[in-house]
Amino acid sequence: MGPVILQARGLVFRHAGAASPAVDGVDLTLAAGELLAVVGPNGSGKTTLLRLLLGVLEPERGEVSLLERPLRAWDRRQLARAVGVVVQREETAFPVRVREAAMMGRYAHMGPLGAPSAQDVDAVDRALGRCDVAALAHRWVATLSGGEWQRVRIARALAQEPKILVLDEPTANLDVAHEMELFELAARLARADGLAALVVTHHVNLAARYADRLVVLHRGCVAAEGSAASVIRREVLEPVFGWPVEITGWHGTPQFFPLTRGEAAL
Secondary structure: OOOEEEEEEEEEEOOOOOOOOOEEEEEEEEEOOOEEEEEOOOOOOHHHHHHHHOOOOOOOEEEEEEOOEEHHHOOHHHHHHHEEEEOOOOOOOOOOEHHHHHHHHHHHHOOOOOOOOHHHHHHHHHHHHHOOOHHHOOOEHHHOOHHHHHHHHHHHHHOOOOOEEEEEOOOOOOOHHHHHHHHHHHHHHHHOOOOEEEEEEOOHHHHHHHOOEEEEEEOOEEEEEEOHHHHOOHHHHHHHHOOOEEEEEEOOEEEEEEOOHHHHHO
């Protein structure tokens, strides 16, 4: 792995009126060339943690550092150059072609007039190529499949030339083939291109197959952190998901399966 790009220490955040913190004492590191997956059930604190890491929320306690500099010291334009984010849901507000959509990722680099430079065009070309969507450059976004649109959105984030790529539930509403393609793309961008990649997902088994490390959240706390072998264990996952599970393996990677109540009683 390369140098640490993102680090969080002792993050605590409580929503107004809440009895307990949504994020409670979370530590996290992300290095260049690493794919880190944050997993957990609904309500575990994944979304709140992501917003803290992106500077959308201010922690009650603790600190986030980006490139060894406190996140609060970064302005929004600087952050847009360093962190590429693909949010969970997005609808196009007006007709746009794929190349134009990817060019939106250059906004933080453009001058006051917003006219693309040769450098902007080159960055978009590289991003489209890295995501295998260069052949779609002149297609209208509205004509794309769900998997194609996700890859275009990732290309737009890569056009920013970020140090970190953040994917929030990138496989939501995709079929199995497109889920696999998205995780393979994220892994390739981290390992071949040296990006620091952070994926927030509820797909624990896919994360186990592709991520270098996993962080399992439970009620705002880190229940486990490490390799798939150290995290995908019954004593970790049953309390987190509140359901009986069985652990098996696939080519050395542990996988978990929820049991029916009848199976759990055997």
